[in-house]
Amino acid sequence: AQSVTQPDIHITVSEGASLELRCNYSYGATPYLFWYVQSPGQGLQLLLKYFSGDTLVQGIKGFEAEFKRSQSSFNLRKPSVHWSDAAEYFCAVGSSGGSYIPTFGRGTSLIVHP
Amino acid sequence: EAGVAQSPRYKIIEKRQSVAFWCNPISGHATLYWYQQILGQGPKLLIQFQNNGVVDDSQLPKDRFSAERLKGVDSTLKIQPAKLEDSAVYLCASSLDLVGELFFGEGSRLTVL
Numbered sequence: 001a002q003s004v005t006q007p008d009i010h011i012t013v014s015e016g017a018s019l020e021l022r023c024n025y026s027y028g029a030t031p032y033l034f035w036y037v038q039s040p041g042q043g044l045q046l047l048l049k050y051f052s053g054d055t056l057v058q059g060i061k062g063f064e065a066e067f068k069r070s071q072s073s074f075n076l077r078k079p080s081v082h083w084s085d086a087a088e089y090f091c092a093v094g095s096s097g098g099s100y101i102p103t104f105g106r107g108t109s110l111i112v113h114p
Numbered sequence: 115e116a117g118v119a120q121s122p123r124y125k126i127i128e129k130r131q132s133v134a135f136w137c138n139p140i141s142g143h144a145t146l147y148w149y150q151q152i153l154g155q156g157p158k159l160l161i162q163f164q165n166n167g168v169v170d171d172s173q174l175p176k177d178r179f180s181a182e183r184l185k186g187v188d189s190t191l192k193i194q195p196a197k198l199e200d201s202a203v204y205l206c207a208s209s210l211d212l213v214g215e216l217f218f219g220e221g222s223r224l225t226v227l
Contacts, residue, residue, distance in 0.1 A: 004156075041220065042220055043117075043118070043205065043207075043217075043218035043219050043220045043221060044157070044205070044207075044216075044218040045218070046215055046216070049215070090156050090157070092156075101147070101159055101162060101170060102159075102216065103159075104156030104157045104158070105156050106154070106155050106156045107155075107156050
């Protein structure tokens with residue numbers, strides 16, 4: 001069965017600093033990988049996804065993620081964080097055959113200090 | 115384009131009572147999902163529909179939870195009777211098809227006292 005581990009429950013960064021959120025997955029074949037963001041009182045929004053091809057994926061709001069098969073990781077990065085980036089971030093993995101259903105990690109809460 | 119609509123946004127009930135949540139997906143989206151998100155956890159899939167048929171309901175507690183999508187558009191998720199551990203946000207999502215991007219609604223927050 002597929003699973004996702006987000007080892008950091010909370011991450012605190014200063015505005016303007018760089019950000020990296022960690023995600024490790026467990027899946028036997030090539031997975032579909034996703035990062036979602038959930039702002040307070042709002043639904044989840046897709047930031048980016050990896051299905052195949054280039055392992056460095058660009059997303060919305062200046063985010064990017066890199067798929068590393070050897071490390072079973074799909075870490076999310078942003079070079080300069082804005083106060084509006086404060087939110088809950090979820091990594092998800094889906095199967096690569098036929099119908100996929102994202103399985104979510106527990107999430108990482110991002111706190112941004114001014 | 116209108117997003118996924120859910121109601122009610124908030125509901126407080128006592129244990130053993132029943133509750134129903136409604137979801138209207140994005141127009142034209144064939145696939146609909148219900149997720150349960152308990153505080154401090156990631157969303158967990160309860161049920162997936164393709165049009166009005168169930169694709170996956172393996173994690174739905176069928177002794178108390180039920181869901182339907184009668185005409186392949188709107189969906190209702192019901193809990194009867196509710197337990198304390200059912201306190202959570204119930205998220206509805208839809209996608210064009212089985213492999214399309216999921217679009218989520220704002221969720222329905224349930225508190226069971």
